[in-house]
Amino acid sequence: MMARARKKPLLEGSDTPPTSTRVRRTAQIMPDSGVTGHTLTIVMTIMCYLACLALGALILINNAIDTWTSDISRQVTVQVRPLRGADVEAEVLKAQAILEETPGILSVDALSLSDAAELLEPWLGETGLLEELPIPRLIEVSIDRGAPPDLDALSARLEAEVLGATLDTHRRWQDQLVRMAGTLRLIGYSVLILISFTTIAIIVYATRSAMFSNRHIVEVLHLVGAEDSFIAVQVQRHFLRLGLRGGLIGAIAGAITFTVLNVLSESTPAGGVGQAINSFSSGAYGFSIVNYLLLLLIPLVATLISLITARLAIMHILHDTL
Amino acid sequence: MVRFENVGLRYGQGPEVLRDVSFHLKPGSLHFLTGASGAGKTSLLRLLFLALRPTRGFISLFDQDVATVPRTALPAIRRQIGVVFQDFRLLDHMTTFENVAMPLRVRRMSRAQYSHDVEELLDWVGLGDRMNALPAVLSGGEQQRAAIARAVVGQPDLLLADEPTGNVDPALAARLMRLFIELNKLGTTILIATHDVQLLDQFDAPRLELGKGDLTIHS
Structure with a gap:
């Protein structure tokens, strides 16, 4: 239709010839400032940092228990009364x-x-x-x-x-250590789950807030024929960046924390908490890089949680609109 | 094209703002929608661009009963409708070019695909030198033309305009009307809501007159 009609300008001011170089940029449909502000990024970073500490603590517990149980099972004692x-x-x-x-x-x-x-x-x-x-x-x-x-x-x-001879295999101690380790692991996983749920709640709230503050954009998008999935992509890409940014900063801060703790604990006596912390970077069996790589799970999971939660929340909100 | 039969609309538990509204818009026709402020013109337009569902009655758009159309099919219908809002509804953070290109962008067309068409259209409506301007620096008339360009860039079959001359001087109003007439000649069905009596008198087109929720048709 336009091609048929645009032989001559209908209104004034149309003397400039059309060239594709006349247009500068393509703006985001949903501006950054209206979706994920600095406060949300800080909150996300803190949640990821806490998740890193919890994950690191779980790694430490596992390393410590491995070290202790292997020491104990390597030795038995004979007592002669x-x-x-x-x-x-x-x-x-x-x-x-x-x-x-x-x-x-x-x-x-x-x-x-x-x-x-x-x-x-x-x-x-x-x-x-x-x-x-x-x-x-x-x-x-x-x-x-x-x-x-x-x-x-x-x-x-x-x-x-x-x-008067008895053989003590230390199995009783070993069982107690395993039970204690199980409890500590449970606490660690519970903290991780709590952090995940809290993050999900924050993202849901932030998504609702973003959709509300950008409702004029959403309405225009709807009226020009945008599908829900198109609108969702415009919003969720901000949450993708939020999860990735918060996760990476949190993971780096977590890695720095464990490295600093490691340096500070080098002078502590063997077998204590210091040795357990040392095992994070030195590794119980000499592959410490794996522990640091495990911390990279945090940005990955944070990004996935952020992306999926935002997507589901947006689709739910849009489903309630006409 | 568009058929309303005994359509009623109320907001919540309030009184009916539209009562037993019936009319038919044939393809390629031009109609005016008139009535005093608060008569229900905007509500009727909102029903037409599927921002509202009627409380009762039957609405058919492009031979589809809107009551039975699944929600997932609404974007395809909306893409056949261009809307010019009274308050323009241009997005403040986007340039004139980006605002006008929006209907094509939501169709997942690449910039290379739509860039030339959008530039050509902006030239056509006289905004060729205002492509990179943000709405805040555009005059009322320029915003109005950008809104019209956005409404027609997707080559809709039905164009709805809510008080398109309400914010501009009489000279620009006449120019904008000429634009609508040209679009209508190209085959677009047009419904213009206005309470500008002087404007109505200049054109020989059927009028749908709303008064306290009731519709009267003047051929």
Whole structure:
């Protein structure tokens, strides 16, 4: 129709020849300022940072539990109690002999009486009487985790052949650690889920707010024949950027936090929280880069949550309009 | 093209603003919609460009019963309708070119596909040198022409205009009317809502007169 009619201008001011270079730019249909402002970006960044801390804490817990349980399962202890009428030293030697001939045992180290007394000093104090007390004697046994001995059979043999001997496999401690780790993991996952739901709620609210503040644009788009999906794309691209930006800044801030904590905790005693934090960057098994890469999940998930939530919220709002 | 039969409209629990409105717009026709302010002209136009559904009655647009048309089919119908709003409704953050190109952009046409047509149309309505201007710096008449260009850029079969001469001086009003007449000659069905009696007297076209919600047709 236009081609038929536009041989001559209908109204004044139309002398300029049409050239495609006359037009400068293509603006966004939904301006940035009307959809995702600075406040929302800050909130999103903080949520992503908190998610990073929660995820990092989960990694630390897993690393720490792995380290502790592997240490414990690598060692067992034989305890020889001094029974009346029995020669403890002879029983210890007998137990040592049994242990040394058992396959799957790497080393056997019997603690001397003075070593055993030292272990009790923190509770009983320094007194020369300790060595005269009937202190149980301990034998530390390192086992081959690749081909461990039959601990039940070993325990039965020790109890049968050595007077007062018991085998402590530390399984009770291990079970408690696993239970504690399970609780901590549950808390970590709960925090992540809470952060996700809070983020979803924020995005839904922000989407509604954006649709309300840009309703004049939405109305014009509708009236010129825009489909819901076209309108949704105009809004959701802002939330895509929001999720990506907030997620990346949050993840970088999280990585910096763990690196700083790592540096600060280098001087703390082994086996404590400091060692656990160290394991984040040094890695429990020497692949620390994986831990940092895991933090990249946060921008990915944040972007997906932001995008999908905004899309669903927009389509829901548009569905209620004519 | 457009058929209304006993159409009634009320907002919420309020009184009926349109009562038993019946009329028929044939393809290629030009009609005026008149009536005092508050008579229901804008409400009738809102029904026509599918911004409202009637409380009762039957509306057919392009041989489709709007009551049974699924929501997903509405964009296709709206693309056959061009609307010139009384308040223009140009988007403030977009240039004249971008505002006018909007109906083509929502059809997912690329800039390369629509750029030449839009520039040509802007020249046609006398805004060739105002393409990169934002609506805020356009005069009332220029905004009016941009709104008209946006309404016709998609080559609609039906053009609705709400008080298109309400904000301009008599000379520009006459020029804009000439534009509508030209579009009508090219086959576009046109309905112009106005309460400008002097303007109506200059043109020999059927009038739909609304008075307190009732419609009277003057051939």
